[in-house]
Amino acid sequence: MTARPANAHQARLLKLLRDSGPNSRAQLGDLVDLSRSKLAVEVDRLLETGLVVADGLAASRGGRRSHNVRLAPTLRFLGVDIGATSVDVAVTNAELEVLGHLNQPMDVREGPVAVFEQVLAMAAKLKATGVADGFDGAGIGVPGPVRFPEGVPVAPPIMPGWDGFPVREALSQDLGCPVMVDNDVNLMALGEQQAGVARSVDDFLCVKIGTGIGCGIVVGGEVHRGATGSAGDIGHIQAVPDGRPCACGNRGCLEAHFSGAALARDAQEAAAQGLSAELASRLEANGALSAVDVAAAAAAGDATSLDLIREGGTRTGQVIAGLVSFFNPGLVVIGGGVTGLGHTLLAAIRTQVYRQSLPLATGNLPIVLGELGPRAGVIGAARLISDHLFSPA
Numbered sequence: 001m002t003a004r005p006a007n008a009h010q011a012r013l014l015k016l017l018r019d020s021g022p023n024s025r026a027q028l029g030d031l032v033d034l035s036r037s038k039l040a041v042e043v044d045r046l047l048e049t050g051l052v053v054a055d056g057l058a059a060s061r062g063g064r065r066s067h068n069v070r071l072a073p074t075l076r077f078l079g080v081d082i083g084a085t086s087v088d089v090a091v092t093n094a095e096l097e098v099l100g101h102l103n104q105p106m107d108v109r110e111g112p113v114a115v116f117e118q119v120l121a122m123a124a125k126l127k128a129t130g131v132a133d134g135f136d137g138a139g140i141g142v143p144g145p146v147r148f149p150e151g152v153p154v155a156p157p158i159m160p161g162w163d164g165f166p167v168r169e170a171l172s173q174d175l176g177c178p179v180m181v182d183n184d185v186n187l188m189a190l191g192e193q194q195a196g197v198a199r200s201v202d203d204f205l206c207v208k209i210g211t212g213i214g215c216g217i218v219v220g221g222e223v224h225r226g227a228t229g230s231a232g233d234i235g236h237i238q239a240v241p242d243g244r245p246c247a248c249g250n251r252g253c254l255e256a257h258f259s260g261a262a263l264a265r266d267a268q269e270a271a272a273q274g275l276s277a278e279l280a281s282r283l284e285a286n287g288a289l290s291a292v293d294v295a296a297a298a299a300a301g302d303a304t305s306l307d308l309i310r311e312g313g314t315r316t317g318q319v320i321a322g323l324v325s326f327f328n329p330g331l332v333v334i335g336g337g338v339t340g341l342g343h344t345l346l347a348a349i350r351t352q353v354y355r356q357s358l359p360l361a362t363g364n365l366p367i368v369l370g371e372l373g374p375r376a377g378v379i380g381a382a383r384l385i386s387d388h389l390f391s392p393a
Contacts, residue, residue: 313348
């Protein structure tokens with residue numbers, strides 16, 4: 001993809017076609033503030049670039065039938081969502097429909113070179129299935145703060161060796177296409193906004209609870225990244241005064257007391273202390289415990305596991321309650337690996353938020369689990385690069 005929209009009108013038309021699919025010229029005219037003659041000029045210019053193609057005649061609205069147009073069906077975007085312990089890679093078309101998706105375990109602490117070797121191998125595997133000959137752009141999510149204009153991770157607490165690594169520049173050379181990089185939680189928020197529970201919401205919070213905890217903040221339909229790219233780093237808000245030491249160097253951070261890693265540690269301690277026969281049995285069988293084990297034990301009725309989930313949900317709810325009082329969102333989405341804990345976790349978070357925040361902020365506030373699971377990040381990554389490429393150069 002070498003062409004870019006020449007002006008804001010063309011950019012608006014491309015994003016409308018991305019989000020709503022093929023449309024007639026008449027329907028597009030209803031959605032944009034352009035005269036019929038000006039709309040015709042801009043659509044014809046987009047057809048000349050190859051970004052848009054004709055797609056047959058539209059249904060009659062009385063009079064002469066209008067022509068449908070759609071985004072070029074050959075456009076392909078690569079979405080990459082790098083987590084602390086796994087990586088998701090997907091190929092989408094221009095409408096951000098997932099055409100192929102792979103997930104593999106991976107340790108982000110192995111460093112950027114090893115991780116990107118795996119990402120490139122997964123991208124090549126997807127190409128070999130025939131879903132793409134090449135990529136017109138790629139979006140990359142990483143589990144740490146990102147200096148967004150440069151596409152560079154900045155002092156990520158759980159990513160040794162990544163500080164200052166030129167992710168965008170390196171992958172752009174390897175993939176042969178434009179690349180955009182963002183924090184993985186921001187991409188989860190974009191994914192849920194594009195195709196999940198936040199489709200009709202302009203102001204919302206998307207909280208990801210996995211190995212760490214972060215929050216994507218969407219204001220007026222746009223991701224708010226903050227002055228230096230670290231907005232939403234709620235895992236390092238203090239939840240317990242003088243509490244446990246955290247990887248960031250402080251004590252009592254939410255992440256140190258409730259995240260995938262913290263939950264696994266607490267479960268192993270409970271098993272070792274003889275507080276849960278169910279967890280002890282799983283520990284003996286597997287040699288270690290994870291949040292998945294806690295979820296399974298809770299589903300089997302294990303009281304200790306249920307208590308661990310409720311306690312973590314309460315602490316998370318305390319932090320979210322402060323965010324709700326400050327930001328007054330229209331929706332809170334809970335996502336990430338720990339959402340396998342399900343409605344026990346969600347109920348504890350809701351209870352704390354509704355109890356602690358003012359009724360004016362919570363009277364019509366849905367707090368829900370994300371719809372898309374691991375697809376949220378890769379769809380959000382594809383949305384990120386399409387937003388960039390569908391904007392005037």
